[in-house]
Amino acid sequence: MTLMIDFPFAGAGPWVDHFKEVELPVLRHTVHQLEELRSEAETINVRKLAAIITHDPLMTLRVYRYMQEKRSKSQNAEITTVERALVMMGTYNFYENFRDLPVIENQLKGHPKAMLGLLKVIARSRHASIWARDWALLRQKTTFDEIAMAALLHDFVEILMWCFAPTLAVRAREQLTARPQARSDLVNQEVFGAPLDAIMLELSQHWGLPSLLLSLLNPGDAESANVRNVKLAVDLARHTANGWNDAALPDDYREIEALLHISHSNFLERIGAPEEQIVTARAAEAAGDPLAS
DSSP states (O other): OOOOOOOOOSHHHHHHHHHTTTTOOOOOOHHHHHHOOOOOOTTTHHHHHHHHTTHHHHHHHHHHHHHHHHOTTTTTTTOSSSHHHHHHHHHHHHHHOOOSOHHHHHHTTTTTHHHHHHOOOOOOOOHHHHHHHHHHHTTTTTHHHHHHHHHHHTTTTHHHHHOHHHHHHHHHHHHHOOOOTOOOHHHHHHHSSSOOHHHHHHHHHTTOOOHHHHHHHHHGGGGSSHHHHHHHHHHHHHHHHHHHHHHHHHHHHHHHHHHHOHHHHHHHHHHHHHHHHHHHHHHHHTTOOTTOO
16 A cells, blocks of 8 residues: 655655655556557567657656666666667566556545646646657757656656645645645645755656756756756646646747747747637737737
């Protein structure tokens, strides 16, 4: 039986100590997809298998943790993507070492609100990853896969809170809903006793995530365009999850368009914004409105 945390710890350290040894559960859909392909373990296409894994942030973390645990002292080059990790370990070996995975839905059976909250964060993380990769490609960065991975994993501590501290996670979500102007990091500090970013960075280091991912996840390196690429994708995913009229979106748009050097209408089109917003932006640009971008 999984131990659920009902009271906040004092600071990031105790949370890190608690989480660093837990067995990470994965989505039932992930388990089903992997099992459907088990008979093809020796011949399955690595890219196809990586796509299943990277659709689930916690499954992705399990692969990174495994690679770090098995890393030999003679291995100098870091494995920075799931696809390369699968090439390194072999698909048959992957299936041999990832059996009987714990399922999130079983763990949260008595917590329907937490299950819904968790699914929303995972959906948000997937959006952030897709956008971060697209923008990195537009910026012609060769590390586009790593940038996408960093965006996918950026909020993994929030996912862990939904899994292992569901009562607290629901409380944080309700407070953010009741106080829409409140900063999420302040609410998280109040509810969990620590900022989630601090827990994320410590856990990432403890689990031995590749140094490139660690640098991309580090909010202290905000001067780096690649770090901004990740953070802005995460912010956009969080704000659009509240609806396409969220008050924070105009600021997001301005920052991202400046990073990508593209027009407002072009940007809205890339992220799949509502058609009426794209049409309005095009009309403003055509009319030479200086506020159009």
